[in-house]
Amino acid sequence: MGTEYTTDNMTPEIKAMHEVIYGIDGQRNQAREIQALQDTIYVIGGKWKLPIINSICNGNKRFREIERSIPGITTRMLSRELRDMELNKLITRTVSPGPPVLVEYESTSYCKTFGHIIFEMIKWGIDHREKLKREQ
Amino acid sequence: MGTEYTTDNMTPEIKAMHEVIYGIDGQRNQAREIQALQDTIYVIGGKWKLPIINSICNGNKRFREIERSIPGITTRMLSRELRDMELNKLITRTVSPGPPVLVEYESTSYCKTFGHIIFEMIKWGIDHREKLKREQ
DNA sequence: GTAACCAGTATCACAGAGTATACCAGCAAC
DNA sequence: GTTGCTGGTATACTCTGTGATACTGGTTAC
Numbered sequence: 413m414g415t416e417y418t419t420d421n422m423t424p425e426i427k428a429m430h431e432v433i434y435g436i437d438g439q440r441n442q443a444r445e446i447q448a449l450q451d452t453i454y455v456i457g458g459k460w461k462l463p464i465i466n467s468i469c470n471g472n473k474r475f476r477e478i479e480r481s482i483p484g485i486t487t488r489m490l491s492r493e494l495r496d497m498e499l500n501k502l503i504t505r506t507v508s509p510g511p512p513v514l515v516e517y518e519s520t521s522y523c524k525t526f527g528h529i530i531f532e533m534i535k536w537g538i539d540h541r542e543k544l545k546r547e548q
Numbered sequence: 549m550g551t552e553y554t555t556d557n558m559t560p561e562i563k564a565m566h567e568v569i570y571g572i573d574g575q576r577n578q579a580r581e582i583q584a585l586q587d588t589i590y591v592i593g594g595k596w597k598l599p600i601i602n603s604i605c606n607g608n609k610r611f612r613e614i615e616r617s618i619p620g621i622t623t624r625m626l627s628r629e630l631r632d633m634e635l636n637k638l639i640t641r642t643v644s645p646g647p648p649v650l651v652e653y654e655s656t657s658y659c660k661t662f663g664h665i666i667f668e669m670i671k672w673g674i675d676h677r678e679k680l681k682r683e684q
Numbered sequence: 685g686t687a688a689c690c691a692g693t694a695t696c697a698c699a700g701a702g703t704a705t706a707c708c709a710g711c712a713a714c
Numbered sequence: 715g716t717t718g719c720t721g722g723t724a725t726a727c728t729c730t731g732t733g734a735t736a737c738t739g740g741t742t743a744c
Contacts, residue, residue, distance in 0.1 A: 442603075442606055442617060444674070445602065445606075445670050446599055446602065446603070446617060446618060446619065447619075447673070448669075448670045448671075448672075448673030448674045448676075448677070449598060449599055449602055449666065449669055449670050449673060450599060450619070450620075450673075451673040451676060451677065452669040452670070452672050452673040452676070453595060453598065453599075453669070455676075457593070457594075457595065458593075458701070458702090459589060459593065459701075459702075460701090460702085462585060462589065463582055463585055463586060463589075466581065466582065466585055467578075467582070470578055470581070474720080474721085475720070475721050475722065476719075476720060476721075476722095479721095481578060481582060482582060483582065483583075483586070484586075486702080486703060486704075486705095487721085487722065487723085488702080488703075488704085488722095488723085488724090489701080489702060489703080490722090491721085491722060491723075492701090492702095510710095510711085511710075511711065512710070512711050512712080512719095512720070513710075513711090513720075513721075514720090514721095515720085515721065515722090525672065525675070525676075526672065528668045528671070528672070529665065529668045529669055529672055530585065532664045532665045532668050533584075533585055533588040533589070533665055534581050534584045534585050534588070535584075535664070536584075536588050536661060536662065536664070536665055537583070537584025537585060537586075537587040537588040538580070538584045539661070540584075540587060540588075540591075540661075541584065541587065594731070594732095595731075595732075596731095596732090610690080610691085611690070611691050611692065612689075612690060612691075612692095622732080622733060622734075622735095623691085623692065623693085624692095624693085624694090624732080624733075624734085624735095625731085625732065625733080626692090627691085627692060627693075628731090628732095646740095646741085647740075647741060647742095648689095648690070648740070648741045648742075649690075649691075649740075649741085650690090651690085651691065651692090
């Protein structure tokens with residue numbers, strides 16, 4: 413059933429992804445979809461990770477810079493998330509002893525792979541607010 | 549600074565979104581970005597909402613269907629999230645008294661606006677697993 | 685009548701994400 | 715010396731999202 417297609421012309425990566433979503437036989441592979449979605453939620457879930465990633469990708473490097481750019485975050489949470497993200501190789505932390513001591517956080521290429529997700533989420537949020545405005 | 553642009557040709561919606569992201573003067577509006585991102589996280593955050601949305605959008609309508617399609621979820625959490633999502637008009641719940649009683653959940657158009665986010669998250673999750681496989 | 689399914693509810697438990705608030709050493713600016 | 719900033723840490727606490735497990739009434743299939 414379903415439309416005919418050929419994967420002959422695809423690159424190996426695209427072909428693999430296609431086969432995960434649609435399966436070998438072209439049927440939607442719901443089990444793989446849900447697994448992928450849950451994997452992603454596991455990695456970037458929580459209240460603060462994406463805002464911190466977004467802030468650093470926007471060029472904020474310093475602890476207080478990042479803190480100021482995210483309304484509502486506490487130093488406790490920021491510190492904890494930064495450490496966790498460094499361990500998971502989402503960001504790098506570079507210390508220049510100075511004086512004064514200078515610590516800089518930067519995104520890794522792995523971190524940047526969330527760009528599309530963050531972009532879609534920002535778009536949704538903006539559009540949502542526009543819609544709420546129009547409904548008033 | 550930055551590249552010149554004109555918004556004259558844009559639809560009102562696109563123009564409004566453009567101005568939120570870039571501001572009137574074309575500069576990135578980080579404050580609006582973070583607000584939009586936090587709004588989105590507020591609405592769809594948590595471990596189960598997106599998997600449930602995805603399951604219902606994939607055509608699962610019945611409580612146990614949805615339950616079976618999401619590994620790890622408990623009836624407690626599913627019931628709770630479905631109620632919450634119905635209250636927030638993400639889904640509709642239709643009861644046919646039967647016998648036997650038949651309850652069907654369906655996504656609303658509002659619910660479907662998360663499609664792009666979910667798609668990007670599934671893509672990321674699939675790509676991430678492919679990369680891990682290649683690194684072994 | 686027994687088993688299985690449907691669509692949940694009930695009850696108890698708790699881990700950990702998140703919060704509130706104060707504080708620290710070192711440095712710079714005045 | 716006082717104030718402000720940096721880059722956090724310390725401590726106690728909250729609370730909520732989540733989990734585990736058993737259970738319910740109604741129905742169907744055999």
